[in-house]
Amino acid sequence: MTTTENKVPDPELAAAVDTAGGATAPGIATGYEGTIGDQFRAYIARVRSGEMGMLPAIGGFIVLCILFEILTQGDFLGLLNVSNLITQTAFLAMLAVALVFVILLGEIDLSAGVTAGVGMAVFVQLNNSLHINWFLALIVSLVVGIVIGGFIGYFVAKVGIPSFVVTLGLFLGFQGLQLVLLGNGNSYRITDPSVLAIENSNMPVWAGWLMWAVIVLVSLGSAFYDRTRRQRAGVPVRPISMLAIRVGAVAVFTGIIVALLNQDRSVSVVPVQGVPIVVPIVLAILWIATQVLDRTRWGLHLYAVGGNPEAARRAGISVAAIRISAFVLCSTLAIVSGLFQASEVGVVGSSFGQTDVLNGVAAAVVGGVSLFGGRGRLVQGVVGALVITAITNGLGLMSLPGGVNLLITGGVLILAATVDALSRKRAGASLARV
């Protein structure tokens, strides 16, 4: 992406305009002023006006947890199942995060699942058949993802074909490519211990606590960094107690999870304990990607293009470059999700990933990401994935027939979309009232 010459706003002009007009300082707030109470009331007001974000998803998740805990007589929130739930969520969470990048643009990638399949087909051929080191093999499959994303992005942004059509084409085509790459009906076992470890092994207890310390320090550090930067710019900051509460909440919440996962959850004599290895990997990717979305011009421009592409174009943003880069990220992260899934199930067959993409889209929607583009955050994809995986997991524990699972997942999806639509209608109504 090219950078524009940054013109500094003209303080003289602003000042001259100000005095000439005899205008007084307007005192428009920034949303950062006031006590904790004010901040809390402002937050409630935002929620009530329809900006609910992932609140419904979190609420839904809590309800599901209570429900399943009762129905399974305590199995659902047992130590073993909590850790299972986390590892089972990892791949769908990654897929949803990948999809959020393009959904934020109001686009869709129906081929994300089969892209993961193609990536993993390449991976197992390199790793199993050619005995190439797993890391190199992964790099190659990620490059495959970059190429696929670039291909989709080119056809969407430059040729002007709707992403639904381009990726539907790839969804069909890649199923054939998977067969070609793996051979009809063949499936390959994942044998590399490093890859299997991602989903099936846990970190030592000390490493879990180290991860916790890093999380707390990073959230503390970035909160202070933002605060000092705002202070240096001479704009209001939130009360320091609010920062303390925020970081404290993160510390307590993650601390509880780490403590639980560090307990022995074995059902046999061999102890099983520690945070699953996949957890820090997902958190690291999520954190980095979120920073990029929140703090860079690229991230802001992604939201701008999703909100109003014509306005973005007129503001000098290269809309095509933003679109292509989002599809590249989506396909590449989809292959990472494929790696998690391969590690979890231990085999890569010629139909790998073919039924996953709609679950990924559902996860994003349940998390509160708008399919119309411009509204949503990456973490919402993770929360949505947690909800959907919890349904599968909980019903699995109750050993209900598979059909029920799909029915309920579908129902939850429609429910989530309804909550979103109603909240926005309400926001519209309140806007009209004022």
Add this chain to the structure above:
Amino acid sequence: MVAPIIELRDVRKSFGPVDVLKGVNLKVYPGQVSALVGDNGAGKSTLIKGLAGVQPYDSGETLIDGSPAHLATPKEASRLGIEVVYQDLALCENLDIVQNMFLGREETHQGTLSNGEMEKHASATLGSLSVRTMKSVRQKVSSLSGGQRQTVAIARAVLQKAKVVILDEPTAALGVAQTEQVLNLVRRLADQGVGVLIISHNLADVFQVADHINVLYLGTMVAQLETKETNNNDVIGYITGLKSVEPSAAGAAR
């Protein structure tokens, strides 16, 4: 006589078989307000979209400060100091006021957005527009009224050090007080030496604020008048096509 900061010569634009601009000449002077009037569909917005680089002309010459310029992209126009307030405002509803005001020209420090600085500059500019009705500069544009949105679009244009500010019906959605503010601002911008081109259907506004009045009729510039040498009825005559071009008069105006 001041040299024009923008001069368009024989500018043409068609959409398929429809000729929207049929060889238009226009001059905008620094420190002066030029109005562009004409009936609906006359081609006013099309004319300024060419200047903004969002919809380049098919042919014709564009001179900026006397030298030929090629306005093929919005970036190019912005680099040359041309800022535009579009009729449709061109705001991103999902972003907040500050983000919209700085869109495409964000301030950064080591690659990350300088949100505090941008917030401060945005507040100062809004203050200069005497905006009092907005709760917070971090409010999403989707939660603003039509008039408030219009103010944000104008604030976006005056935020940057522009040589030329073009406003496409900036007062259409505004109330009486806010309209007065905007017209004052237009005058003040011109007093700063900025060349202002304003499109408006409200002739009272035009007569109040403009130094020159350019009338576009079905894609042709039918009159270029000095405000103090003309009157309401004449301008209406040109706009409606009842009064036709007087080459000598139009020429003498320059």
